[in-house]
Amino acid sequence: MKRNFKAHWVAPTLREFKRRKVIEEDRSGGPKIFHRSTFLEWNYDAEIFAFSNRLGEKFDDSSLRAALTHKSYIEREKARLSDIGLDSNLHFQDNEALSQKGGEMMSKFINGYLRAVFTQVPEELISAMHDFLTSNSTLETVAKHIGLGDLMLCADFPCKTETYVKSFKAIIAALAESSGEERARIFVQDLVVTQLYGQDVNELWNPVDPVGNLAAILKREGKAEPEFRLIRQAGSNSILAVYYVGVYSDKHFISEGAGESLEIAKEMAAREALKKFFHTEDSMRALPFGRQLKNIQSKIEQLENQPNLPFSEWISEKVMSAVH
Amino acid sequence: MSNSHLFLPSGFLRTPLQNGLGRYIPQLQRITLKFCKNHGGSRGVRDFIESDLMEFAKTNHGTVVYLKPRRHRSPCMVAEYLNGEREYLSCHEFSRDEVHKWLSYMCTRSGIPVMRFRKYQHTDYPTVQGVWNPFTHQAPEINVAEFPHGVLSKPIDHGQTATEQLIEIFKKTQIEDPVNKPSN
Secondary structure, three states: OOOOOOOOOHHHHHHHHHHHHHHHHHHHOOOOOOOHHHOOOOOHHHHHHHHHHHHOOOOOHHHHHHHHEOHHHHHHHHHHHHHHOOOOOOOOOOOHHHHHHHHHHHHHHHHHHHHHHOOOOOHHHHHHHHHHHOOHHHHHHHHHHHOHHHHOEOOOOOOOHHHHHHHHHHHHHHHHHHHOHHHHHHHHHHHOHHHHOOOOHHHHOOOOOHHHHHHHHHHHHOOOOEEEEEEEEEOOOOOOOEEEEEEEEOOEEEEEEEEOOHHHHHHHHHHHHHHHHHOOOOOOOOOOOHHHHHHHHHHHHHHOOOOOOOHHHOOOOOOOOOOO | OOOOOOOOOEEOOOOHHHOOOOOOOOOEEEEEEEEOOOOHHHHHHHHHHHHOHHHHHHHOOOOEEEEEEOOOOOOEEEEEEOOOOEEEEEOOOOOHHHHHHHHHHHHHOOOOOOOEEOOOOOOOOOOOOOOOOOOOOOOHHHHOOOOOOOOOOOOOOOOOOHHHHHHHHHHHHOOOOOOOOOOO
16 A cells, blocks of 8 residues: 555545534634643743843842733633632732833833943934834744743733733842842843844934034034035936935035935935934944953943933034944 | 646745745644554654654754544644644554654654745845846937937947957068167
C-alpha cells in the first residue's frame, strides 16, 4: 500500500466536518480560542521564571506577580469564591499603582533618550516621537512579543489593548523596584525606543507654516531673510511638471525642494531647510541603540527633565552639538 | 530558473520587534516534548531526556520545557514562539543526538515561517545621498543656456581622438630646428 493511502470514506467525512465547522464558526463569530493556561502542560511558576530569564533581568517575585495581575481578575476571583460561599480575603495585589508609576518612568526614559540623541530638534518633535512610542498600538505590539499574553491574569480573553499596555508599564515599574532604575532605563531603551527604527521622524510631526517659521528663525539668528529662487523646472505645461526651488540666505544656499507646482516646491524647500537645521534630513546619522548608548547614559539621565527648545524660540546657537 | 513553481513562500529578511537591535531575546517561548514511556520509537527522546535535557534547560533558561508522556503515541516536539507561531516536528525513531540537534534548531529560530529569502540583506534606509534624478550633478548653466551650446552640447569627457594623439607623439619626436635654436 502507498504511504498516503486513506480509505474511500475518509475524505468525504473530513469535508463534511469542515463544512459544519465553518457554519458553526460563522454563527459564533470566529474560531474557538483557548487560553494557554487551559492546556494540561502549563506551569505558571516556570513561565514566570522563564519570562525574567528571557529578558535577561532579575525580578522580585512578588513585584512581578503583582505587575501581571489585573484588577478584573481579582474581582472575578472574589465573585467566584463568594458565589461558592468561601471567604474571599485574597492576598492578591493588582497592578494599578505599578502601572501608573511605570508609565511615568517610561515617559521620562523615552524623553531622556530622544533629547540626548536629537539635540538640535524642537520640543514639539520630541513630544510627537514620544507620543508615537508610548501609543497603545506600539506598546501592545511590544507586550505581545515579549510573551505577556499568556502570563497576564485578567478577566477578559482575548485580552484588550489597555490590559496589555497596563501590564507592560507595570513590568517596567516592577523592574525598577527589583533591579534599580538604571536597569529599567536600559530595558525601555532596548524594547520601546527601538521601535523608532525604520520610522521617518518627519512624518510624525511637521511644522504648520514652514516658510514663515524659517524666516522667523533666520531673523532670530540675525541672518538675512530667506530668498526663494527657481533652480530647475521641467514639463511646466504638462501634468508631470516638476519645479525645484532653492532657499538662499544672503546668497548662501541652504536647501532645495521639489514639487508639482511652485507653491508646493517652495514649501518643500522651506521644510528641507528646517530639516537641515534640526539634523533630521533623510541622510541623518543612524540612531544609536543597545551598547552604543553606554557612553551617553549619563547625558540621557541628565536630559530627562530638561526639555528642548520649543519651536517658537528655536535658534541654532542655543542648541548643543550632537553627542553621538 | 524561476521560483514561481515553488510552493514555499518567499520574503525578505525580518525579525520580530527589532530583536537584536537593543538586546537579543531568544524567541522560543516553550517547547513540549511528547513521548511514550514504553514504545521503541520514543527511545531516542527518552535517552535525551535522561541525559541531555537538564543541560539544555539550564543553557536555555528563557524557554519553558514541558514533558508530556503519552502512551501508544509516537514522539513529537511542539515549539511555541513569542509571536504566536507553533512548530510541530515528529521525533519518531530519532536518535538521542538527532533530538538534541532538532531541539537546538528550534531554539535558534524566530517564529517567522520558513521561507525562501529573496535577498540576504535588508535595510530601511536604502539611500543616504538621495536617489539620482536627471537634475543631479547638472550644471546650473543649463537653465539659461541656448541649445545647441558650445560646451554643454558636447560630451563631458571627450578625451583625445587617435588622430590628435598621433599628432602629439609626432611633435614630441621631432628634432628641433637648428634655425629656431637660440645661440649660446
